[in-house]
Amino acid sequence: MIEIKDIHKSFGDNEVLKGISGKFQEGVTNLIIGGSGSGKTTLLKCMIGLHHPEQGHVYYDGREFTQLNFEERIEIRKEIGMLFQGSALFDSMTVEENIMFPLNMFTDQARSEKLDRVNFCLERVNLEGKNALYPAELSGGMKKRVGIARAIAMNPKYLFCDEPNSGLDPKTSIVIDELIKEITEEYNTTTIVVTHDMNSVMGIGDYIIFLHEGKKFWEGSNKEIAKTDIQELNDFVFASRFMKAAKDKL
């Protein structure tokens, strides 16, 4: 479980997060939703220590993270898998080397064992046999999927995904959503997914927090979100005519 308490973060005069708290349980998919520029990525980066919040705390199963020094953070970070919004693949390495990289760094497995793991991860994101390609030779959606494969390579206890299915076709999107849900349930991972994809919200949103104007505006499950009367949330979730029609039918 990850708990955040009263996270504040500004960039200069731009106050992006104005005190966000929440509890993300293991074994369920937790979503952070909100409009573009609402601070979703910033919140995620505060949680993993890439941004330093001015105020607030992050607890990984009770272990306070923001106060730790570099060495102490490493222990927690080894348990984290992260998919970046821009994939952040190592572009001097092939797909295989990218996924194998954390295994090389932190395990003493034999090469064949590591290769099995790489192929297993690639299979799960539907990229079998793409081992030898370089990131520059992949499409945007393929990079995303390699990013996911790399994030799950070490069997993380905490999984963070920043817009895992932006840039993917609807079918692959659902495959990725299902994969995230499966991994979460199978390994009892604490999973936090940033998204503004409404299919994901409806499909896998066990616990959702909605960021608006730097605050946690709403929290609840995908079942509750359909019934909400809050104007801002409705404007966001049911922005498209299609979703509006779907809602009216409910």
Place this chain on the structure above:
Amino acid sequence: MNFTNFGKYILLLKAAFRRPEKMKIYLKAIFQEMDFIGRGSLGLISIISTFIGAVMTLQIAFQLVSDLIPKTIIGSVNRDSSILELSPTISAIVLAGKIGSAISSEIGTMRVTEQIDALEIMGINAPGYLILPKILAGITMVPVLVIISMFLSITGGYIGGTLSGAVTAAEYMQGITTDFNPYTITVALVKAFVFGFIITSVPAYEGFYVKGGALEVAQASTRAVVISCISILACDYIVTQLLL
């Protein structure tokens, strides 16, 4: 580089010299960097050194108009200035352009595309993984290149001198072998070591703290080369003052 930057530079170096996570991976990276710095720059350094040696010989001969001074002096002046100043310093400045800009744009690009963040999230010490192998390769390969450069510069002097008739082969050979002080080689190697450190660490620092995009990466590369060159010349003066 002002004082806060200098402080940040020192802290980054301190982080780079933390104990490596996996020795094997670091060793592989060190050999790759040595190959890039050493073999990758060999051609350039060879051409430059040979020509500089040749030109130096012609110039010394041109300035030595007096018949009172023996022609053998041409060889020994060329030898000493090649070893003490030209080979270490010119090699370092050329390498700052070639290697420094490559290091700074490589690390800078990794920064703006969040690859450094990705390393950190995995629990890897990014300064160590990215910078340490480059510094170690720099402080070992730059001295090697400088030794090759000395040798070629003196050889270039022989070729230039004899081809132009400024000095005979026998006079030149006698010049470069008389009154040789091996201590000059030590001074040159100390310089090469210091320059190797500057050429790799300064660009790594500039790249590591890039903020923005492609434009800022390019600006950081330029800054890296300029600051490296100035630091090389300043350290050149300091080392010469201390050791000679």
